[in-house]
Amino acid sequence: MASLLFTVQRHAPEFVKPSKPTPHEIKLLSDIDDQDGLRFQIPVIQFYKYNPNMAGKDPVDVIRKALSKTLVFYYPFAGRLREGPGRKLMVDCNDEGVLFIEADADVRLEEFGDALQPPFPCLNELLFDVPGSSEVLNTPLLLIQVTRLKCGGFIFALRLNHTMSDAAGLTQFMSALGEISRGMKEPSIAPVWNRELLNARDPPRVTCIHREYEQIADTKGTIIPLDDMTHRSFFFGPTEVASIRALLPPHQQKQSNFEILTACLWRCRTIALQPDTDEEVRIICIVNARGKFNPPLPSGYYGNTFAFPVAVTTAGKLMENPLAYALELVKKAKADVTQEYMNSVADLMVTKDRPHFTVVRSFLVSDVTRAAFGEVNFGWGDAFYGGPAKGGVGAIPGVASFYIPFKxxxxxxxxxxxxxxxxxxxxxxxxxxxxxxxxxxNQPTIGGKKPSFIISSL
Known part of the structure; x- marks a missing residue:
């Protein structure tokens, strides 16, 4: 699919503003939202087939009008991010609007092939980076491009300033946009700001160990350079997952697909990168903490509500031990996240100048299967593909991988x-x-000796 060539004709970018007057005010982000590791733009892409029931309807026009109406409810997205004392981020709700691009591509959806998955050909054309729009501060918080296809289908691409929302919050907004595109007067889930719910305590008190925020120097140049980065996607269906699961001892075979795949990919990736055996390597598992709060967070809360728990070991131990070793580390990291852990992270942010999570010899994984990007419906049905537009995104490219539902x-x-x-x-x-x-x-020699490969745990 990477060889597919097509051209995209774009109209001049425009600003879409709320269709009705909205409050002009300053709204503070939470102390989870505004950490360094979320200060970047994240791309999402949705592919939609032609639907004869929508014949005569223009997806660009439908979505543009619905966006204006949706911004009445989600008016902070039409504002701009400012930075105050202590690097505190806030939204200036000024109705400047969301960047919107109308486009046409001379390609049919079926030409993308059956394996419609990242990396997408011509992504930069399908989600055009409007000059001056991608900085974190003082720029549009959302950029949306709707591209018509020759077959009557279309592509909806979106870029989000990650400090505003996580995957769950973003799909809540996108689902609201879909509902209003289909004729609803208001979203079925009312948006809730209430970012103070994830603010630091007064006085702040860091009560948990947070090795994910350790500041480590990259003395050996292990961060992947942008000019030497290769993007590939890998499919894991029932057969692939069963093959990995079969290599585990009986008491571990009931662990989740996420945990098993994460352990496997971390180990394979480390072997591929060949770090020194005494170097520390890290796996960071994004954990949605919405279900950890008591009382629960409001259902319409659309801020960032996840943690970056980390497991740390040496490269030698990870490569030489069976997969069961990595799996136990992944399980423990995930189990660390509680309401107290989230409070402790917020307290750490305000006491340590909102640090970035550690990226040196780190691999970050995020499961977006429950975010339901593919179920966002603008009237043309569910997306043929819906989800992150590429891996490796973030303030430090190359570190992150997403787990995306796929057929x-x-x-x-x-x-x-x-x-x-x-x-x-x-x-x-x-x-x-x-x-x-x-x-x-038949494994390669690592550090002068052959590792006991994962099958040895049987």
């Missing part, structure tokens, strides 16, 4: 996971992963 050409439901690695390391990663899926124990 392959055989109709098998599973996950597609985009991975970013240096070109040479990607080749090693593919070979290592293939070894795992084929239960191949």
């Amino acid at each position: 392959n050409a055989k109709g098998e439901a599973g996950l597609v996971i985009p991975v970013c690695l240096p070109n040479e390391a990607m080749g090693k990663f593919v070979k290592e992963l293939d070894n795992v899926l084929k239960n191949n124990v």
Whole structure:
């Protein structure tokens, strides 16, 4: 699919503003929202088939008008981000509007092929980076491009300033936009700001260990350079997951797909990157903390509500031990997240100048299967593909992978996971992963000796 070539004709970008007057005010982000690790733009893309029931309807016109109405309820998105004392972020709700681009592409949806997954050809054309729009401060908080296709389908692409929302918050907004596109007068879930619910305590008190925010120097240049980054996606259906699960001892075979895949990918990725065996490596698991609060957060809350719990070990231990070792580390990291943990993170942010999570020799994974991007319906039905537009996004590109729901050409439901690695390391990663899926124990020598590969845990 990467060889697919097409051209996109764009109209001049415009600003879409709320259709009715909205409050002009300053709204503070939470102390979870405005940490350094969320100060970047995140791209999402949705592909929609032609629907004969919508014949004569222009998706650009439908979505543009619905966006204006939706911004009456989500008016902070039409504002601009400002920074105050102590690097505190806030939204200037000034109705300046959301950036919107109308476009046409000379390509049909079916030309993208059955495996419609990241990396997408011509992504920069399908989600055009309007000059001057991608800074975190003082720029539009949302950029939306709707591109008509020759077949009558269309592509909806969106770029979000991540400090405003997480995946759940973003899909809440997108679902509201879909509902109003389909004729509803207001969203079925009323948006709730209430960012003070995730603010630091007074006085702040860091009560948990947060190794995810340790400041570590990259003395060996391990952060992946942008000019040497290869993007590939990997499909994990029932067969692939069963192959990995079968390599675990009986008491671990009931662990979640997320935990098993994360342990496997972390180990394969580390082997591919070949760090020194005594170097620390990290897996960061994004954990949605919405269900951890008592009393619960309001259902319409659309701020960031997740943590970056981390597991740390040496590269040697990770590569030489069976998969069960990595799996236990992943499970423990996920279990660390509680309401107290979230309060402790907020307190850390205000006492430590809102640090970035550690990226040196780190691999970050985020499961967006429950965010239901593909179920966003503007009137043309569910998306043929819906979710993150690429892996490796973030303030430090190359660190993150997303777990995205996907059906392959055989109709098998599973996950597609985009991975970013240096070109040479990607080749090693593919070979290592293939070894795992084929239960191949002929492993390379690591640190002068052969590791006890994951099959040894049987």
